[in-house]
Amino acid sequence: MPQRHDILFSTLADPTRRAIFERLCREGEQTVAALTDRAGVSQPAVSKHLRFLKQAGLVRNRHEGRQTHYSAQLSALAPLIDWTSQMAGFWQSRFDRLEDLLRRMDQ
Amino acid sequence: MSQPATETRSVVVEREIAYPPEKIWRALTQPHLIAEWLMANDFRPEMGHRFELRGDWGSVECQVLELEPNRTLSYSWGAMGLVSIVTWTLTPMGTGTHLRMEHSGFPPDRQRAFYGAQQGWRKYITNMEQILARVDAQ
Numbered sequence: 001m002p003q004r005h006d007i008l009f010s011t012l013a014d015p016t017r018r019a020i021f022e023r024l025c026r027e028g029e030q031t032v033a034a035l036t037d038r039a040g041v042s043q044p045a046v047s048k049h050l051r052f053l054k055q056a057g058l059v060r061n062r063h064e065g066r067q068t069h070y071s072a073q074l075s076a077l078a079p080l081i082d083w084t085s086q087m088a089g090f091w092q093s094r095f096d097r098l099e100d101l102l103r104r105m106d107q
Numbered sequence: 108m109s110q111p112a113t114e115t116r117s118v119v120v121e122r123e124i125a126y127p128p129e130k131i132w133r134a135l136t137q138p139h140l141i142a143e144w145l146m147a148n149d150f151r152p153e154m155g156h157r158f159e160l161r162g163d164w165g166s167v168e169c170q171v172l173e174l175e176p177n178r179t180l181s182y183s184w185g186a187m188g189l190v191s192i193v194t195w196t197l198t199p200m201g202t203g204t205h206l207r208m209e210h211s212g213f214p215p216d217r218q219r220a221f222y223g224a225q226q227g228w229r230k231y232i233t234n235m236e237q238i239l240a241r242v243d244a245q
Contacts, residue, residue: 088118091208095120097144101134102126 008076011056016041017049021058024072031067117211128177128197128204135180135195152176169193184210 012018020035032050036043050070053059057076061068124131134140136152146160146167154174160167165186172192173181181194191212198205 084116084118087210088120091118091120091210094145095122095206095208098131098134099122099124101140101144102124102130105130105134105140 007056008058011052011058014049014052016045017052020046020049021053021072024059024070025074029069029071031069033067035070117209119207119209121205121207123200123203124206125203127202128199131197131204131206132177132180152180158182 012021016039020039023035023038024030032043032047035050036046039046039049041049050059050061053070054061058073059070060073061070063069134144136150138148138150141148141150146162148158148160150156150158150169150171152171152174154171156171158169158171160169168185169182171180171182173179173194177197179194179196181192184191184193189212191210194209194211196207196209198207
């Protein structure tokens with residue numbers, strides 16, 4: 001669980017990578033070439049950033065002809081934003097396990 | 108808690124459990140039992156005792172803050188650079204127990220500020236929240 005946070009934070013800590021991700025959030029799906037036009041870095045650098053974003057689950061890609069299109073996966077950010085509901089889920093599941101244990105302690 | 112409630116968020120889980128407080132207390136305070144439902148640990152039921160909960164994803168640094176057998180157990184919960192507090196309250200009810208867990212002290216802004224001060228995270232997360240709110244609305 002916290003590991004997911006760590007990956008998201010470390011992935012988005014890089015300003016260029018964050019800018020690419022934000023652009024995908026704002027403008028929707030883009031090709032690598034289109035992203036490179038405005039990223040201020042080379043296409044291989046953009047591709048590398050996209051690989052990191054994809055590993056973190058922040059973007060998804062699809063191939064169409066010779067182009068690869070990338071889109072943002074906003075759901076990947078949910079754990080960052082709603083930490084309290086994540087912890088509520090954690091404790092609910094621990095309560096379930098606690099009750100299971102109490103039943104077993106009877107025997 | 109020294110902070111106003113408005114500055115922190117809490118998670119509360121409450122259940123009626125069909126066992127007496129004494130039995131639940133054992134599950135909350137005996138290391139081999141804690142390991143079965145929470146995490147591997149070196150807990151000891153002693154005021155001020157520092158212990159560690161070890162999960163697959165890392166560990167939580169804790170310290171016993173309050174201990175009243177069969178009634179109240181409270182420990183700090185240090186994870187991801189934040190210290191929050193977990194408090195267990197056991198209230199006898201008929202033949203069972205009302206068990207309440209409050210995990211309090213999540214400071215939403217400072218939590219983000221902790222990670223984000225150097226990288227404009229606060230603004231970034233705010234933007235993301237707005238984007239998510241719009242996506243949800245669609």
